[in-house]
Amino acid sequence: xxxxxxxxxxxxxxxxxxxxxxxxxxxxxxxxxxxxxxxxxxxxxxxxxxxxxxxxxxxxxxxxxxxxxxxxxxxxxxxxxxxxxxxxxxxxxxxxxxxxxxxxxxxxxxxxxxxxxxxxxxxxxxxxxxxxxxxxxxxxxxxxxxxxxxxxxxxxxxxxxxxxxxxxxxxxxx
Amino acid sequence: xxxxxxxxxxxxxxxxxxxxxxxxxxxxxxxxxxxxxxxxxxxxxxxxxxxxxxxxxxxxxxxxxxxxxxxxxxxxxxxxxxxxxxxxxxxxxxxxxxxxxxxxxxxxxxxxxxxxxxxxxxxxxxxxxxxxxxxxxxxxxxxxxxxxxxxxxxxxxxxxxxxxxxxxxxxxxxxxxxxxxx
Numbered sequence: 001x002x003x004x005x006x007x008x009x010x011x012x013x014x015x016x017x018x019x020x021x022x023x024x025x026x027x028x029x030x031x032x033x034x035x036x037x038x039x040x041x042x043x044x045x046x047x048x049x050x051x052x053x054x055x056x057x058x059x060x061x062x063x064x065x066x067x068x069x070x071x072x073x074x075x076x077x078x079x080x081x082x083x084x085x086x087x088x089x090x091x092x093x094x095x096x097x098x099x100x101x102x103x104x105x106x107x108x109x110x111x112x113x114x115x116x117x118x119x120x121x122x123x124x125x126x127x128x129x130x131x132x133x134x135x136x137x138x139x140x141x142x143x144x145x146x147x148x149x150x151x152x153x154x155x156x157x158x159x160x161x162x163x164x165x166x167x168x169x170x171x172x173x174x
Numbered sequence: 175x176x177x178x179x180x181x182x183x184x185x186x187x188x189x190x191x192x193x194x195x196x197x198x199x200x201x202x203x204x205x206x207x208x209x210x211x212x213x214x215x216x217x218x219x220x221x222x223x224x225x226x227x228x229x230x231x232x233x234x235x236x237x238x239x240x241x242x243x244x245x246x247x248x249x250x251x252x253x254x255x256x257x258x259x260x261x262x263x264x265x266x267x268x269x270x271x272x273x274x275x276x277x278x279x280x281x282x283x284x285x286x287x288x289x290x291x292x293x294x295x296x297x298x299x300x301x302x303x304x305x306x307x308x309x310x311x312x313x314x315x316x317x318x319x320x321x322x323x324x325x326x327x328x329x330x331x332x333x334x335x336x337x338x339x340x341x342x343x344x345x346x347x348x349x350x351x352x353x354x355x356x
Contacts, residue, residue, distance in 0.1 A: 010348070018323035039352045042297075046355065047218070047320040049298045054217035057226045060209035064202040067234045071201070074239070 005030050009037050017044035186250040190241065205234050208251055211322060212258050218317050219262055220306050229265065233258040252332045259314060259333070297355060304354040308347055315340050316347035 003011075009030055015021040023031065031037050186207075192200035212230045221229055236257050237244075244253055305313045314333055318324040319340075326337035326344070333340065 014319045014323045017320055020323055039356055040348055043301070043348065043351050043355055044320045046294070046297045046301045047317070049294060050218050050301060051214040051321045053298065054214040054226065055210045057217060057223050058209055058213035058230055059227065060206040063209045063227060063231050063234065064205035066231045067205055067238065068198055068202060070235050071238055
């Protein structure tokens, strides 16, 4: 079954409007005689004008520069998700320490000398500036049990006073 | 594979592989070749002129961040359009349905035919407003068909509909816009 000329022409309009084809002689003749098809063709041309206006609003090189910069600055998606767990893990560890401290009564003579730096890999401040490899190494250390990365043992945690514990937590949290 | 017309999608796949292997210039090339089309779509579908570049940038950023979820059954360009339309949807939601259409961002006037130029500019403004009055699917089908030359199969893949439905949406959109501009 042959399609009516208007239907055929309507289906051809996008191809011609985007410059990927030209009208055949028969189509051009139909176009000049058919007001409905001419209106549709005019509509497509107006849409192309709108497209050209849009192209003037965008600088592909600038977009590429910004995108590449953002990609370089942001960790990979998987890492970002895992980093949220770093925060949760550290917060949970801090909460456990607080509970342990509150429920225990340390003797003054057993006060340990607490390391002034947080355990390896538990820095939160400055994570944004780490490379992907560095972030991976942070994650590996976080995955280990706390005792494995801690510079003071469980006995020492329990013997911290409130001020020392608070100071330690502040240092951890930046 | 369903691909909207545009730069060679086979080359796109090669560029994506190169980017995955660590080539930044490959990613820049992908942005440069598809940014104009993404911009056309965003602006014509209702993004404010001042937001077009930022939204396009966000679309590419999301695309590269989620590249592991791109399965290659659609072209990179089609996939970008899917991301761009979702971004625009979020943008409209943020503005609580108010579309921001600026009519000050016209082309450089044609000095040879100022009257014709003014008329053409007015028609383009009118079309943009008319597009915003269409249901979202009609608007997007129309733009992907008339501005990008997509087939109904290709458009259906981008908009997650059927080719038959895309065809119906297109003809409804054309009918309504013709009435508006006549």
